[in-house]
Amino acid sequence: MSKKDSKSLPDAKLTRRKFLTAAAATATGATALGFPTIVKAAGPINLRFQSTWPSKDIFHEYAEDFASKVNETSGGDLKIEVLPAGSVVKAFELLDAVNKGTLDGGHGVIAYWYGKNSAVALWGSGPAFGMDANMVLAWHYYGGGKELLDEIYKGMNMDVVSMLYGPMPTQPLGWFKKPVTKASQLKGVKYRTVGLAVEIFKELGAAVNPLPGGEIVPALDRGLLDAAEFNNASSDRLLGFPDVTKVCMLQSFHQSSEQFEILFNKKKYDGLPAELKSLIKNTVAAASADMSWKAIDRYSKDYLEMSSKQGVKFYKTPDSILKAELAAWDKVIAAKSAENPAFKKVLDSMRAFAGRAARWQNDTNVDYKMAYNHFFAKGRG
Numbered sequence: 001m002s003k004k005d006s007k008s009l010p011d012a013k014l015t016r017r018k019f020l021t022a023a024a025a026t027a028t029g030a031t032a033l034g035f036p037t038i039v040k041a042a043g044p045i046n047l048r049f050q051s052t053w054p055s056k057d058i059f060h061e062y063a064e065d066f067a068s069k070v071n072e073t074s075g076g077d078l079k080i081e082v083l084p085a086g087s088v089v090k091a092f093e094l095l096d097a098v099n100k101g102t103l104d105g106g107h108g109v110i111a112y113w114y115g116k117n118s119a120v121a122l123w124g125s126g127p128a129f130g131m132d133a134n135m136v137l138a139w140h141y142y143g144g145g146k147e148l149l150d151e152i153y154k155g156m157n158m159d160v161v162s163m164l165y166g167p168m169p170t171q172p173l174g175w176f177k178k179p180v181t182k183a184s185q186l187k188g189v190k191y192r193t194v195g196l197a198v199e200i201f202k203e204l205g206a207a208v209n210p211l212p213g214g215e216i217v218p219a220l221d222r223g224l225l226d227a228a229e230f231n232n233a234s235s236d237r238l239l240g241f242p243d244v245t246k247v248c249m250l251q252s253f254h255q256s257s258e259q260f261e262i263l264f265n266k267k268k269y270d271g272l273p274a275e276l277k278s279l280i281k282n283t284v285a286a287a288s289a290d291m292s293w294k295a296i297d298r299y300s301k302d303y304l305e306m307s308s309k310q311g312v313k314f315y316k317t318p319d320s321i322l323k324a325e326l327a328a329w330d331k332v333i334a335a336k337s338a339e340n341p342a343f344k345k346v347l348d349s350m351r352a353f354a355g356r357a358a359r360w361q362n363d364t365n366v367d368y369k370m371a372y373n374h375f376f377a378k379g380r381g
Contacts, residue, residue: 045272047080047264052091052108054214055084058234058298059260062166063107065294066262066287073283078276082107091212098263099158105264110149110164111195111255112212116156118196118336119343120149122350123164124258125196126329129354133167133257135361136350137288140164140259143353148346155342159266163281165288166260169295173249173317174229175220175241180249180317183324192216192228196332197254203328213239220244229254232295233303242310251317253325260291 049067053059060082067080089097094106095113111124122128123145128136139145146164153160173180174193180186187205194210201208211219211228217240219225229252230236236248262284269277306312337344 044076044079045276047078047104047268048083048088049080049105049107050083050085050088050094050097050103051106052085052094052112052212054239056238057213058238058295059107059213059231060084062260062287062291062294065290066107066165066283069283069287069290070280073279074276078272078279080105085212085214091214095158095160095263098160098265101265101267103265104268105262108261108263109195109258110162110261111197111258114195114198114210117152117342118340119152119346121195122343122346123149125194125255126200126257126333127253127326128257129351130358130362131257131350131354132361133169133259134292135354135357136257137164137167137259138357139350139353143357144349145346145353148342148349152342152346161264161266161269163262163264163284164259165262165284166291167288168255168258168260169232169299170251171231171255171258172229172236173252173254173321174227175236175245176227176247176249177245179247179313179315180321182318183321186321190224190226192219192225192230193254195255196336199332199336200254200325200328203331204324217241217244231255231258233299233306234295234301237302237306237310242306242312246310246312248306248312248314249317250314251322253322253329 049063051060051063053063063082067082071079085091088103091108092112092115094103094108095116097103098106109124110120114121114125123136123140131139136145140149141164149162149164153162174191183204186201189206190209191201191206192209192211193201198208198210209219209225211225213230213235216225216228216230220228220241221244228241230239230241236242241248264280272280303314307314333343333347337347
């Protein structure tokens with residue numbers, strides 16, 4: 001395109017404002033005919049968010065990435081500021097703060113609200129009937145999950161708007177003092193996890209403490225924990241896991257399909273102009289894709305850095321432990337379904353979707369590891 005041609009293109013922000021001005025003028029005329037007046041907000045709308053993550057964690061970076069996309073795409077009409085965990089409330093208090101309007105919104109994971117209703121943890125904990133995190137998001141938006149979550153929040157008297165995004169890769173079993181080779185070695189271990197994963201590890205005999213992210217490594221360092229998991233190579237490295245232990249067990253079913261949650265105070269969200277609501281929903285989808293791409297780049301780099309420069313030894317969790325997790329999960333979901341009708345309702349919906357979606361994925365996808373080994377396995381030896 002020539003310089004002359006580029007000048008002929010309209011400035012996006014200017015064009016948008018001309019459209020809004022014209023729309024406002026049209027609305028003024030429409031009032032005389034009995035239509036409601038559309039009034040453009042004077043100046044930017046400012047929203048204060050908080051994440052459930054420390055400022056140094058890549059998860060907080062994801063929260064800021066989402067806010068930046070909204071701020072840029074809105075052309076300055078909407079500005080979201082994101083504070084790190086603890087700035088206004090503690091991580092596990094975020095949902096209540098957004099509900100009350102203490103915060104306009106937040107960024108976290110719904111497993112953190114497990115204590116309010118065990119059903120919400122199904123979006124992030126457990127094997128999800130063989131679905132990965134992206135498939136769980138597919139169930140959420142196209143298989144009835146969103147409607148169920150909205151129903152649960154309403155039953156909890158939480159006046160919030162929830163938007164799930166950002167599929168996470170499978171999370172490690174965790175960081176240990178020495179490699180774990182069998183499930184019996186988990187008995188009596190002081191272990192950190194959250195959500196329904198707490199119940200899985202209790203079934204396996206561990207003594208579980210569901211600490212928020214920023215408190216895990218200090219607890220490991222002081223001996224208050226024997227082992228712990230958080231999420232991924234980048235977060236684990238930034239939080240300092242390699243400074244207190246050098247053994248990480250990869251692969252687990254306790255949180256193999258988790259995703260992030262963006263929360264809005266419902267009154268605040270409902271008060272936004274329709275065009276900004278639409279912008280936010282579309283930006284959530286864009287941020288979801290960008291987060292998953294960024295994760296692949298950053299996690300792989302930090303994984304190799306910990307292995308090559310920090311002396312961390314990574315081990316695959318033995319299949320016997322993975323099978324023990326699945327057996328423990330069977331007991332957990334049977335007990336929770338019996339005591340909580342909402343839990344069973346969500347579980348049944350997820351199972352129905354997974355029955356076809358996971359079958360399709362397993363039958364369709366090629367074994368990527370075969371290709372990787374073809375090109376790289378000799379070099380790794």
